Ligand SMILES: NC(=O)C1=CN([C@@H]2O[C@H](COP(=O)(O)OP(=O)(O)OC[C@H]3O[C@@H](n4cnc5c(N)ncnc54)[C@H](OP(=O)(O)O)[C@@H]3O)[C@@H](O)[C@H]2O)C=CC1
């Protein structure tokens with residue numbers, strides 16, 4: 001008799017999602033249905049091509065099932081886990097909660113958010129108050145330069161813990177997180193560990209994401225070049241990082257004194273890693289600036305932390321997003337007026 005496999009719906013088969021699906025399937029303990037969008041046909045026809053520092057070169061790799069729509073759970077269909085690995089773009093519909101709603105079994109499905117940013121759990125806990133919602137903080141340098149072609153340059157390190165849901169037992173939440181860690185780690189190609197202090201871990205990662213992501217996205221420079229560029233680290237990156245560290249402290253999360261340099265030097269300079277927000281700008285995608293910059297800024301300023309650099313980065317990202325919204329028809333501008341002075345006869 002075959003062993004029971006956990007059923008996993010992975011929503012967002014882009015770069016991090018493809019590697020996550022690979023880790024989960026490699027366990028032999030779970031079957032993944034992956035939801036793809038722009039790369040659906042490429043992945044369906046040819047599978048993923050993966051060049052990975054953890055997994056090596058793979059051609060034509062597919063998880064158990066590839067679909068282009070979140071399935072409706074009915075007639076006995078049920079997912080043990082829904083792993084959300086879309087970009088979490090809070091100011092562009094649909095919200096993640098609406099996207100996954102058809103597949104959520106209330107009180108049963110464990111929802112895992114492998115996404116950057118702060119307060120991303122709030123809409124999920126509001127929409128699914130009976131479900132366990134897990135945090136996945138990922139350190140992985142992954143990109144998808146062409147549909148279905150995924151490059152991973154930085155080893156996948158995933159920290160998983162529960163976002164506190166007042167209507168659930170703490171022990172159940174911890175057990176769900178530990179079960180997911182077991183599945184994700186079982187293939188032996190990645191580092192995935194249980195993380196009790198989800199808030200601390202998210203703020204620590206924001207020291208990178210709220211600073212390097214927007215600065216690289218705005219300047220068009222990857223994390224290697226930003227370190228080489230005149231004045232960028234001392235004039236922009238470190239002041240922004242100091243503000244995030246101060247906001248984290250005000251929110252009760254004391255980060256190590258070396259956290260700024262730890263984050264700046266995390267990926268080797270010559271990896272020339274484009275943070276995910278820079279990749280999005282290059283592809284003309286929307287950026288996750290509300291969860292990555294807006295939320296830490298609002299939390300910090302609410303507690304009277306001065307965050308002038310982060311505020312400027314936030315508004316520059318807001319303008320970049322607006323430009324993209326106009327290009328994609330989400331906002332419209334009044335027609336151009338006529339400013340030519342009328343010809344006066346005689
Ligand atoms: N890349 C990295 O190295 C890291 C990324 N992260 C975080 O991980 C998360 C995922 O990032 P990443 O993998 O880089 O992102 P990608 O853009 O590579 O992948 C996201 C995928 O989700 C799909 N998607 C988005 N919205 C929907 C939707 N409504 N329905 C179906 N599919 C959808 C996208 O499709 P489409 O192509 O059509 O847009 C795309 O395939 C983000 O929160 C990011 O910040 C964290 C650590 C590192």
Ligand SMILES: CC(C)(CO)C(=O)C(=O)O
Nearest residue numbers: 138139140141208275276
């Ligand atoms: C830190 C990094 C670069 C990858 O781990 C990331 O989180 C991102 O690209 O958004």
